[in-house]
Amino acid sequence: MYLLEVRDLTKHFGGIRAIEEVRFRAKEGSIMSIIGPNGAGKTTLFNCLTGITRPTKGAISFFDMETTGLKPDSIVKLGVARTFQNIRLFREMTVIENVMVSQHCRTRSGLLSAIIRSNNFRNEEKTIKEKALEYLELVGLEAYADTVAGSLPYGSQKRLEIARAIATEPRLILLDEPTAGMNPQETGEMMELIKKLQELGKTIILIEHDMKVVMGISENIVVLDHGVKIAEGAPEEIRKNPMVIEAYLGKEH
Amino acid sequence: MNKAVSKTDSPIHRFTHSPFFIALWLALLFLPFKGLKAAGILFIVLFAAVSMLNMFKKYVGTMKGVFSDFKQYLLGRSRIKLPESKTRSIALTLLMSVVVMALPFYGHDYLIDIAVLSGIYIILAQGLNIVVGFTGLLNLGFVAFYAIGAYSYALLNTKLGMGFWASLPLSVMLVTLSGFILAIPALRLRGDYLAIVTLGFGEIVRLVLNNWDSFTKGPNGIGGIEPPNIFGMQISKLGHFYYFIIIFVLLAVFIIRRVSASRIGRAWIAIREDEIASSSIGINTTAYKLYSFAFGAFWAGLAGVLFAAKMQFVSPESFTFMESVLVLCMVILGGLGSIPGVVLGAIILVMLPEMLREVQLYRMLALGSGLVMLMIFRPQGLMGGKGVSFRG
Numbered sequence: 001m002y003l004l005e006v007r008d009l010t011k012h013f014g015g016i017r018a019i020e021e022v023r024f025r026a027k028e029g030s031i032m033s034i035i036g037p038n039g040a041g042k043t044t045l046f047n048c049l050t051g052i053t054r055p056t057k058g059a060i061s062f063f064d065m066e067t068t069g070l071k072p073d074s075i076v077k078l079g080v081a082r083t084f085q086n087i088r089l090f091r092e093m094t095v096i097e098n099v100m101v102s103q104h105c106r107t108r109s110g111l112l113s114a115i116i117r118s119n120n121f122r123n124e125e126k127t128i129k130e131k132a133l134e135y136l137e138l139v140g141l142e143a144y145a146d147t148v149a150g151s152l153p154y155g156s157q158k159r160l161e162i163a164r165a166i167a168t169e170p171r172l173i174l175l176d177e178p179t180a181g182m183n184p185q186e187t188g189e190m191m192e193l194i195k196k197l198q199e200l201g202k203t204i205i206l207i208e209h210d211m212k213v214v215m216g217i218s219e220n221i222v223v224l225d226h227g228v229k230i231a232e233g234a235p236e237e238i239r240k241n242p243m244v245i246e247a248y249l250g251k252e253h
Numbered sequence: 254m255n256k257a258v259s260k261t262d263s264p265i266h267r268f269t270h271s272p273f274f275i276a277l278w279l280a281l282l283f284l285p286f287k288g289l290k291a292a293g294i295l296f297i298v299l300f301a302a303v304s305m306l307n308m309f310k311k312y313v314g315t316m317k318g319v320f321s322d323f324k325q326y327l328l329g330r331s332r333i334k335l336p337e338s339k340t341r342s343i344a345l346t347l348l349m350s351v352v353v354m355a356l357p358f359y360g361h362d363y364l365i366d367i368a369v370l371s372g373i374y375i376i377l378a379q380g381l382n383i384v385v386g387f388t389g390l391l392n393l394g395f396v397a398f399y400a401i402g403a404y405s406y407a408l409l410n411t412k413l414g415m416g417f418w419a420s421l422p423l424s425v426m427l428v429t430l431s432g433f434i435l436a437i438p439a440l441r442l443r444g445d446y447l448a449i450v451t452l453g454f455g456e457i458v459r460l461v462l463n464n465w466d467s468f469t470k471g472p473n474g475i476g477g478i479e480p481p482n483i484f485g486m487q488i489s490k491l492g493h494f495y496y497f498i499i500i501f502v503l504l505a506v507f508i509i510r511r512v513s514a515s516r517i518g519r520a521w522i523a524i525r526e527d528e529i530a531s532s533s534i535g536i537n538t539t540a541y542k543l544y545s546f547a548f549g550a551f552w553a554g555l556a557g558v559l560f561a562a563k564m565q566f567v568s569p570e571s572f573t574f575m576e577s578v579l580v581l582c583m584v585i586l587g588g589l590g591s592i593p594g595v596v597l598g599a600i601i602l603v604m605l606p607e608m609l610r611e612v613q614l615y616r617m618l619a620l621g622s623g624l625v626m627l628m629i630f631r632p633q634g635l636m637g638g639k640g641v642s643f644r645g
């Protein structure tokens with residue numbers, strides 16, 4: 001069963017062709033990688049998938065539901081979550097608050113119940129907190145629950161972003177360069193975490209530059225270059241693909 | 254990322270953040286109020302001050318370090334223990350409540366009068382704090398909602414003969430609605446642009462009140478407004494009005510605290526922290542910004558009704574741009590997003606000018622330099638946890 005289907009997706013910024021007629025599908029429960037040189041359009045692709053930018057052309061469907069042109073918050077409700085290449089945490093909020101606020105779209109208490117602190121409200125708050133701790137435990141940050149998010153070290157911030165994404169209860173998680181700037185040990189832990197997410201039944205698409213990570217965990221790889229999909233396939237095929245080697249190393253090699 | 258970088262580097266951005274532009278902008282704002290000469294002097298003074306501040310910016314960091322070292326040193330020497338234990342803070346709260354609740358028994362009328370005014374400003378500033386402090390939307394025309402609240406009660410009471418309790422919900426609803434109506438077009442804008450549009454809205458409301466003679470009596474204002482009634486008893490004595498206001502202040506603080514500690518408040522803060530991230534975790538940012546604008550306006554409306562009932566007179570003079578600035582100063586002084594901080598900020602900024610009355614000429618100077626010092630040494634405000642910044 002395909003969870004995500006992207007058809008002829010195109011995004012132009014004025015004269016810049018960030019993405020050009022890209023098409024691919026993602027199988028439910030799989031880990032897929034998107035690779036390509038800087039400026040290839042990978043982040044723009046994520047922005048289109050999550051509704052942050054509107055594609056110029058093409059269609060995106062999630063479980064056969066058209067999501068093209070929907071607003072980001074509606075897409076999250078359908079079950080697509082993401083992290084950002086340059087971390088976008090709520091820096092002044094504590095670690096646990098970051099994960100609590102992320103359950104916004106799965107909770108519903110309104111103004112009045114917040115003021116009178118109705119039973120429903122209190123139960124909901126309790127569940128939000130419990131779940132937040134659970135998600136923090138998953139990424140190994142439960143000890144830092146009350147730390148201000150902005151003061152966490154870089155690697156922990158990346159993991160907090162993942163906890164925040166999971167808290168929206170997604171079926172598909174988009175990770176934009178999850179291991180960028182990490183040392184080998186942190187990278188290894190991140191790979192473990194991504195595999196754990198897969199075991200929880202999540203489908204994962206990641207943008208990644210570290211070939212060890214890409215070759216190590218993905219079942220399917222899509223290669224973008226200058227906005228165009230130049231190859232797609234299993235790790236062994238991609239490794240041998242001359243077009244990919246050329247895109248990465250240049251013509252003369 | 255690309256977008257943010259290009260924004261701060263663009264020539265327009267550099268221009269709007271240059272001392273020349275800042276000084277010109279503020280001077281132009283003052284032009285209608287104070288005339289060409291005063292605006293010219295203001296421009297020169299501001300230009301010099303901002304340029305100097307820019308030049309000394311790098312020294313400010315060192316100064317801050319020295320300042321905090323000094324504080325550490327002082328605290329270490331005198332071994333001051335801040336109240337930490339629970340019993341101590343309970344005792345302190347109790348003492349403060351007694352001081353506040355017994356005020357009419359030991360204070361003279363002048364003091365009670367100022368205290369009542371402080372109460373009204375606390376409600377007003379709490380309203381603005383929701384918009385600016387929690388949600389991070391700079392509103393420079395907040396006083397418009399205060400004015401609409403005050404005039405609604407004034408008109409309902411004097412034209413239709415409606416009492417306080419009948420007018421209160423109607424007026425506050427009207428203000429909340431006008432909060433929505435302003436927010437719908439204004440929220441398409443960000444940062445500085447939103448600030449300018451809200452500023453315009455504030456001025457429009459004041460000008461309408463000033464010029465619609467047949468309806469609002471223009472600059473003469475509306476007098477003879479009834480004070481509130483409780484069980485057939487008119488609350489016209491100052492001491493009684495003081496308690497009346499305290500009830501509303503407590504109500505406002507209680508409700509706003511609870512809302513800010515709910516998923517609604519968390520969503521507002523998330524929007525302030527990062528709008529794109531907020532929408533990417535499923536917050537409908539447009540709806541929640543609207544919500545924040547309307548909820549903030551609600552409290553401004555309540556403050557307006559109370560103000561009209563207290564003064565028994567309203568005129569456009571009470572709702573100038575300077576009033577918006579004053580309320581914004583209360584929020585920033587106390588600390589953006591800090592409820593107790595904003596209470597403190599409102600009290601200080603109502604009391605301080607009164608206390609400095611003897612030194613008439615210098616009081617605005619003293620107040621101004623005090624605020625500048627605060628911005629340098631404690632940019633997050635007295636009790637806030639966050640620096641003053643409005644991201645686009």
Ligand SMILES: Nc1ncnc2c1ncn2[C@@H]1O[C@H](COP(=O)(O)OP(=O)(O)O)[C@@H](O)[C@H]1O
Nearest residue numbers: 013016018037038039040041042043044045255
């Ligand atoms: N908001 C934007 N406005 C204009 N150009 C953009 C914008 N976002 C991305 N681009 C351009 O689109 C291209 C692809 O960028 P991006 O998707 O960030 O690449 P990648 O993530 O693969 O490094 C780049 O040339 C970039 O400059």
Ligand SMILES: [Mg+2]
Nearest residue numbers: 042043044085
């Ligand atoms: Mg990128």
